[in-house]
Amino acid sequence: MQKRATVHDVARQAGVSLATVDRVLNGRTGVRPATAEKVEEAIRVLDFRRDLSASLLARARDLRVVFLIPDGKNEFMANLTAAIARKSRNVKAERLTLETRHIRPLDAEALAHALNALEPKSCDCAVIVATEDQAVHRAVDAATRRGIAVMTLVSDLPGSARKLFIGIDNVAAGRTAASLLGRFCQKGKIGIIAGSMGLRDHRERLEGFTALLRKEFPALEILGPAEGHDERSETEHLAADLLADHPDLSGIYNLGAGNPGLLAALEKSGRAGQVRVIAHELTEATRSGLRSGAIDVVLDQNPDGEIRAAIAAARALALGQGGDYHADPIEIGIFLRDNLR
Amino acid sequence: MQKRATVHDVARQAGVSLATVDRVLNGRTGVRPATAEKVEEAIRVLDFRRDLSASLLARARDLRVVFLIPDGKNEFMANLTAAIARKSRNVKAERLTLETRHIRPLDAEALAHALNALEPKSCDCAVIVATEDQAVHRAVDAATRRGIAVMTLVSDLPGSARKLFIGIDNVAAGRTAASLLGRFCQKGKIGIIAGSMGLRDHRERLEGFTALLRKEFPALEILGPAEGHDERSETEHLAADLLADHPDLSGIYNLGAGNPGLLAALEKSGRAGQVRVIAHELTEATRSGLRSGAIDVVLDQNPDGEIRAAIAAARALALGQGGDYHADPIEIGIFLRDNLR
DNA sequence: CCTGTCTTGAGGTACGTGCCTCATGAGCTA
DNA sequence: TAGCTCATGAGGCACGTACCTCAAGACAGG
Numbered sequence: 001m002q003k004r005a006t007v008h009d010v011a012r013q014a015g016v017s018l019a020t021v022d023r024v025l026n027g028r029t030g031v032r033p034a035t036a037e038k039v040e041e042a043i044r045v046l047d048f049r050r051d052l053s054a055s056l057l058a059r060a061r062d063l064r065v066v067f068l069i070p071d072g073k074n075e076f077m078a079n080l081t082a083a084i085a086r087k088s089r090n091v092k093a094e095r096l097t098l099e100t101r102h103i104r105p106l107d108a109e110a111l112a113h114a115l116n117a118l119e120p121k122s123c124d125c126a127v128i129v130a131t132e133d134q135a136v137h138r139a140v141d142a143a144t145r146r147g148i149a150v151m152t153l154v155s156d157l158p159g160s161a162r163k164l165f166i167g168i169d170n171v172a173a174g175r176t177a178a179s180l181l182g183r184f185c186q187k188g189k190i191g192i193i194a195g196s197m198g199l200r201d202h203r204e205r206l207e208g209f210t211a212l213l214r215k216e217f218p219a220l221e222i223l224g225p226a227e228g229h230d231e232r233s234e235t236e237h238l239a240a241d242l243l244a245d246h247p248d249l250s251g252i253y254n255l256g257a258g259n260p261g262l263l264a265a266l267e268k269s270g271r272a273g274q275v276r277v278i279a280h281e282l283t284e285a286t287r288s289g290l291r292s293g294a295i296d297v298v299l300d301q302n303p304d305g306e307i308r309a310a311i312a313a314a315r316a317l318a319l320g321q322g323g324d325y326h327a328d329p330i331e332i333g334i335f336l337r338d339n340l341r
Numbered sequence: 342m343q344k345r346a347t348v349h350d351v352a353r354q355a356g357v358s359l360a361t362v363d364r365v366l367n368g369r370t371g372v373r374p375a376t377a378e379k380v381e382e383a384i385r386v387l388d389f390r391r392d393l394s395a396s397l398l399a400r401a402r403d404l405r406v407v408f409l410i411p412d413g414k415n416e417f418m419a420n421l422t423a424a425i426a427r428k429s430r431n432v433k434a435e436r437l438t439l440e441t442r443h444i445r446p447l448d449a450e451a452l453a454h455a456l457n458a459l460e461p462k463s464c465d466c467a468v469i470v471a472t473e474d475q476a477v478h479r480a481v482d483a484a485t486r487r488g489i490a491v492m493t494l495v496s497d498l499p500g501s502a503r504k505l506f507i508g509i510d511n512v513a514a515g516r517t518a519a520s521l522l523g524r525f526c527q528k529g530k531i532g533i534i535a536g537s538m539g540l541r542d543h544r545e546r547l548e549g550f551t552a553l554l555r556k557e558f559p560a561l562e563i564l565g566p567a568e569g570h571d572e573r574s575e576t577e578h579l580a581a582d583l584l585a586d587h588p589d590l591s592g593i594y595n596l597g598a599g600n601p602g603l604l605a606a607l608e609k610s611g612r613a614g615q616v617r618v619i620a621h622e623l624t625e626a627t628r629s630g631l632r633s634g635a636i637d638v639v640l641d642q643n644p645d646g647e648i649r650a651a652i653a654a655a656r657a658l659a660l661g662q663g664g665d666y667h668a669d670p671i672e673i674g675i676f677l678r679d680n681l682r
Numbered sequence: 683c684c685t686g687t688c689t690t691g692a693g694g695t696a697c698g699t700g701c702c703t704c705a706t707g708a709g710c711t712a
Numbered sequence: 713t714a715g716c717t718c719a720t721g722a723g724g725c726a727c728g729t730a731c732c733t734c735a736a737g738a739c740a741g742g
Contacts, residue, residue: 004433004698006697006698006699007698007699008698016720016721017720017721017722018721018722018723019720019721019722019723020719020720020721022699022700022701023719023720025699025700026699026700026701028701030718030719030720031719031720032718032719032720035719035720049433049434050434050698050699051398051434051436051697051698051699052394052434052435052436053393053394053395053397053398053435053436053697053698053699054394054398054697054698054699054700054727055698055699055700056394056699056727057392057394057395057398057697057698057699057700057726057727057728057729058698058699058700058701058726058727059699059700059701059727060700060701060726060727090657092345092390093390093391093392093393094393094394095392095393095394169680172679172680173680175679175680176677176679176680178679179677179678179679180677183524183525183617183637184524184525208679212679276524296524302672304669305669308669316431328645328646328649329682331643331674331680331682332680333672334675334680336517336520336521337520338513338516338517338519338520338549338553339510339513339514339516339517339672339673339675341670341672345728347727347728347729348728348729349728357690357691358690358691358692359691359692359693360690360691360692360693361689361690361691363729363730363731364689364690366729366730367729367730367731369731370688371688371689371690372689372690373688373689373690376689376690391728391729392727392728392729394727394728394729395697395727395728395729395730396728396729396730397697397729398696398697398698398699398727398728398729398730399696399697399728399729399730399731400697400729400730400731401696401697401730401731
């Protein structure tokens with residue numbers, strides 16, 4: 001078995017000193033491009049990889065990962081925060097520090113401001129739930145230039161300098177919902193409730209859902225989407241109207257939040273368990289809906305898995321060779337009453 | 342923020358020397374029980390945790406994890422092996438070495454022999470796909486006594502000294518299959534095909550499936566289980582007979598392997614796409630079945646996730662304080678054509 | 683008392699990298 | 713040529729743990 005190459009080997013191979021290798025590896029100034037190229041060539045030849053253990057040990061400080069998570073009553077975001085706190089305990093022994101900062105939901109300015117406030121001295125990697133906005137876009141690029149690796153979580157910011165997106169394929173999630181609901185319902189109408197068409201993930205789910213349902217189950221009539229703004233009472237009204245106006249309603253797909261409202265409407269209509277319902281994210285509300293039979297299927301993002309992936313990526317990105325990291329994709333969790341965890 | 346306690350702090354707190362702390366931490370001989378207890382008390386008081394980075398760095402050798410995987414034509418096991426190889430590249434930089442050794446399938450003696458051959462000098466942790474057998478049981482216990490942490494993968498060995506089981510809840514998987522198939526099929530007969538009732542995971546799936554189907558969907562009639570011994574041709578015959586004998590067959594649950602045979606039978610009968618089919622494990626065969634519509638749902642164990650969990654556990658178990666490690670549970674992956682990865 | 687065994691202390695080196703200082707030399711400008 | 717900047721080399725300390733040697737003390741049995 002081949003022994004791993006060390007910085008010493010790289011220095012020898014490149015014909016330079018340890019100090020120069022160190023300068024190149026850690027992006028310090030004072031190296032001629034030609035010399036840097038020699039070092040990089042040696043790294044390639046030897047397939048050198050920085051030893052993570054030694055690297056973390058030698059740094060005085062831990063690897064710091066800062067999560068910028070929307071605040072508020074959104075239970076899914078609270079689950080994310082809880083998942084971070086859980087992981088935080090386990091990674092203490094691995095020289096990792098996780099920090100969560102809460103941002104006002106949908107406040108792009110606040111998010112950009114928080115990003116700009118991060119200093120590379122106290123933050124190696126930022127993980128944000130992105131809002132699609134120019135100010136955020138600029139803040140991501142600026143942070144990247146300062147040497148902070150930025151990753152997007154749940155909601156992506158394509159085109160920016162973010163190193164990685166961690167989240168599910170929302171178009172596929174929509175298709176999956178349609179595929180299940182189509183098999184569940186032979187005929188009748190399917191009502192769609194969304195949070196807001198201003199949200200990228202909601203748009204993508206809707207797109208996947210309607211495209212597949214139209215193509216594969218043309219017998220089913222699509223109603224909506226109605227926008228409940230992820231709000232309990234508003235969602236309840238929408239669902240109540242759907243149920244009242246359409247006695248032949250056979251399914252509901254709620255691709256946003258506001259599930260407590262949906263459940264209340266189902267309960268009051270007396271048709272819970274008769275109408276097939278698919279919702280998103282395992283929460284207190286959706287779990288109890290699954291148990292009671294009011295909800296048939298919940299599609300979930302698996303916050304723990306996402307946090308785990310973010311941490312793994314942070315380790316690789318902050319200390320690794322950079323570009324070539326490829327994360328395991330986050331799978332869409334599908335939960336029935338019978339495989340609730 | 343509190344600075345992490347080091348071995349020096351432990352020594353001071355316990356009123357002993359560094360050497361003694363080292364002896365206790367690494368299980369060396371020559372420490373009186375009373376002294377060891379003082380050290381352990383200090384560890385508890387300070388909440389000391391061995392620094393993984395430094396620990397791995399100081400050891401001359403890497404942390405070695407050996408996987409004992411059944412050989413043969415089983416595509417799922419091949420996927421496991423491939424997942425190990427994939428991970429192996431990524432963990433090189435983290436002072437981890439993964440090794441796969443192949444064992445003749447269902448050969449308990451061979452498995453026990455391989456376990457007994459492992460030396461603690463060259464193996465910190467063994468991961469086995471357990472066969473339920475006394476010899477294996479004894480070999481697991483013996484390896485544990487030699488200082489090798491043993492974990493079971495996919496198939497458990499309850500009652501042995503194995504530190505952890507990594508795999509899905511097979512009873513829940515069976516329930517999930519029943520829950521879906523019940524919603525898909527309004528009436529008619531459901532055929533069950535198993536590999537072998539001698540396999541623990543197959544028994545558990547069957548148990549979960551039949552219990553839930555009887556309770557929640559009493560209108561559906563259960564046929565079987567028939568045993569196809571995870572074999573292509575045998576499974577094909579069973580499926581062909583089911584289809585021929587029961588024109589009102591509305592669903593099939595294959596809880597074992599042998600899916601190529603099942604697909605062939607469906608194809609020849611001309612009823613692919615009309616009979617609802619649920620199978621296990623994403624493989625070449627089941628993927629193509631999902632794409633063609635012959636299979637509706639595949640329940641999957643997620644080999645990559647299992648290997649990831651095994652590695653995380655190995656790190657924690659081989660170097661950690663031991664007992665208090667708790668792994669994330671492996672989720673049952675549910676795949677339709679529309680969320681195939 | 684002596685001899686042997688067991689327990690404990692003291693101190694060192696090593697692992698691979700990060701980060702620091704200081705010296706040296708090359709190349710430039712005035 | 714003197715004075716300057718920049719590129720590079722040389723070397724050392726530090727991080728926290730593993731593992732080694734050697735010596736000293738405790739305590740036993742004879």
